[in-house]
Every structure is written in structure tokens, then in C-alpha cells.
Amino acid sequence: MRNSVLPADFFVKNRQRLNEKLTVDSLALMQSSPQTIRNADALNLWRQDSDFFYFTGIDYPDCSLLLVPGIEGKTEEYLFIPPVDPELEKWNGKMLTKDQAKEISGIKNVLFNDSLLNSLFRNQKWKEILYCELNDYFPNQPLTPQHLFLTDLRNRLPGLQQKKLNLLTFPMRTVKQHQEIEVIKQATLIVKSALEAVMKKLKPGLMEFQIEAELTYQYIYNGCKRHGFDPIVASGKNATVLHYITNDDQLKDGELVLIDTGGEFQMYSADITRVFPVNGTFSERQKECYQAVLDVNKTFIDQLKPGSSWNQLHKLAGEITGEIYSKCGFIDDPTKHLGVSYHRIGHHLGLDIHDVGNLDEPLEPGAVLTVEPGLYLPEEGIGVRIEDNVLLTESGCEVLSADIPKEIEDIEAFMGS
DSSP: OOOOSSOHHHHHHHHHHHHTTSOTTEEEEEEOOOOOEEETTEEOOOOOOHHHHHHHOOOOSSOEEEEEEOTTSOEEEEEEEOOOOHHHHHHHOOOOOHHHHHHHHOOSEEEEGGGHHHHHHHHTTTOOEEEEOOOOSOTTOOOOHHHHHHHHHHHHOTTSEEEESHHHHHHHHHSOOHHHHHHHHHHHHHHHHHHHHHHHHOOTTOBHHHHHHHHHHHHHHTTOSEESSOOEEEEGGGGGSTTOOOOOSBOOTTOEEEEEEOEEETTEEOOEEEEEETTSOOOHHHHHHHHHHHHHHHHHHHHOOTTOOHHHHHHHHHHHHHHHHHHTTSOSSGGGTHHHHOSOSOOBOSSSSSOOOOTTSOOOTTOEEEEOOEEEEGGGTEEEEOBEEEEEOSSSEEETTTTSOOSHHHHHHHHHO
């Protein structure tokens, strides 16, 4: 367990905001991410559920949070954790204690897991709704113990209606608080140091996985617990595959390498993409392609401000991309930009890389977004994507990744120094 830089007060206030949304006839249940088997007796690397962390600060598996609104506006909060097992500690190290859980979360009522079912049954007596949620991105995911627990509750308590908790929690997470913004800025600085280290080492003959290894070293050394997502290190034609993560090709003289990466610091990750010439110098054709993408990136950022929805911004980005790419001759019709740009301009960023947010809701100050136009020409072996992380402000936006080189002359000067 690594201590969070976010204070207990951050999580206390998050729960208070959620409690205000709960009705007196309801309860809310959140649970840790499950541990999953890698192979034999080895487990996959574990990462906490983002909502659970946001409301508790607990970065530990097999925990649950139960919120019970009262008739006078006071909500009882119960945190359930695994009991400390001295034998297990011999193998895996110190376990989370009740005192530690109280200090991290600010929750006074910390119980062991064997109390969860009885506590839930006792507190649901005069309730009609149980707000709960599990990851709903993958319809064919294996059923976890949490799925089975909720299924069992439906059978045991058919009169207790289960409703989506994320309809309450996701809007809260969309606007970042100042503590979150500071953590994201720190994550961005770590990516900056990692990419600059890579730029100094880039040369023909290296393997893509050696670049990935440098990123990993920089992240772990600078306090990240893991990558925010599988890094993309795509040289040459590989860069025209959007989620290329095999990273097993050799960097060749005269090619570009696209690096899409972020280290996860205190549960938050930056998400930055930069494109570098392997030999330190862009060819004229590479400059032409790169500059077109950079022009889209900068033009869109210049127009970015609160008030528009993501769907409106995607439409604006399409118009900008179509105009610039048609002028450069990459397409003959501005409306056909997706034929070479492939994807939308960006997404929310926060505890999740593709963070929560309604695409139809107007964006507010405090939202953190990515801006990542792309140009993909497989027949030429050229793929360019330039991705920045941007914080919406009252009057416009702040580019959090502004200090990571992206101008052609700055990249060449840095790599040649």
C-alpha cells in the first residue's frame, strides 16, 4: 500500500456530496475491484475500482462501502475490510488494519467483511432501493464474487430494487477538484521526464520494447505505481494501428515513432502522445504530415472552452480537421476526414484514462480532457497523433502538457542537443 497524497478530507467531502443525492428510502453499496487469476496460483496485477477509491481512498482489495441515509439527513457510513491474518501476512506483508482504514477514509465505522451481510440486511429493513454498480463496459466479462453477491441479494430481497449508482457518481467525477488537478499535473510532469529520456536515447536499431522499458523505468522511479494503460510504442507503419501494443519491432532509420503513454500517479494518469523521428530529423514529407496534425491540435485548443458538449466539440474538430487536411491534399473532400484521421478528437481524463462523462452534457470548468488529432497513411508508413491534456477554465483552457515538446524545431533541437 502506498499512502495517498489526497487527504482523508477529500474522500469525506466526496461522500458528503454523494449522500446529498441519496433518498431516505435508499442505500448505496460499493465494492473493491476483484482480484483475478493470471495463471496457476499467480494473480493479475490488481487495481482499485475508481469509484471506490474516489469515495474512500482505500487502495486495497476485498473491501466494501455501505451508505445508509437517515430520516434527519444524517447518513451512516460503514466500511468493511478483510480481517488481519498473521499467517497471510508472512507471505504477502502487512494487511490493512481498522485504524489505517479509518485514517485514510475518514470513516468511523470500520468492520470486518463477515459483518457485511448482516449489516446490509439490518439497514435495508425500511428501504426500497439499493444503489450499486459494477463495471458495465464488457457484456461478456466473467462473473465476479461481486456479481454473485448482488444476484444473491436479488433472490433474498426481491422487494429491494437495485439501481445504477454511476448515474449519481459519474457526474461528480467529471469536474475535477483542485487536489485532483494537482495530482494530474504531477503525473504529466512524470510523463514529460519519461519522454525526454526517450528522446535522448532514440536511435535506429533500438527495439520498440526497449523504449517501453525506458518509460517503465522512469514511471516507477518517479513514484508511479504502474502504467496508466498499456503503452503504445509504434514505429513506421505500426503507428497506423491505433491500439498497437505489441511493441516488438525494430526502429528504422528515416521512420517516425509514435509514443502514446501515461504513468499512473496516485491513481490518476496523464495520457500523452508524441511523435519523434527515429534519427532525430524529420523528412520533408514527415514535416508536412506532422505539421498538419499539429495545426489541428493547436487550432482546436484555441477554440476550446466550457459550455459545449463533447458531441458538439467532435463536430467542431471534424470541421477543423477536414479544412486543414483538404488544404494539405490528404483528402479531396473536407467531409471525408475520418478516412485518414480515424478517430474523434479526445475524451475525458481522470481516475480512468477514458474517464466518465456524458457526451451530450455541456462541459464545465474543471473538466480535464485530451486533445489528440491524428493522421494515418498506411501506404506511406506514416502515423501521426499529437495528444495533449487540457484543463477547462472559466474563460478557456490550460494545456497541462504544454512543456512537453511538440513543435518540429523544438523536437529536433532537443534530440540533437
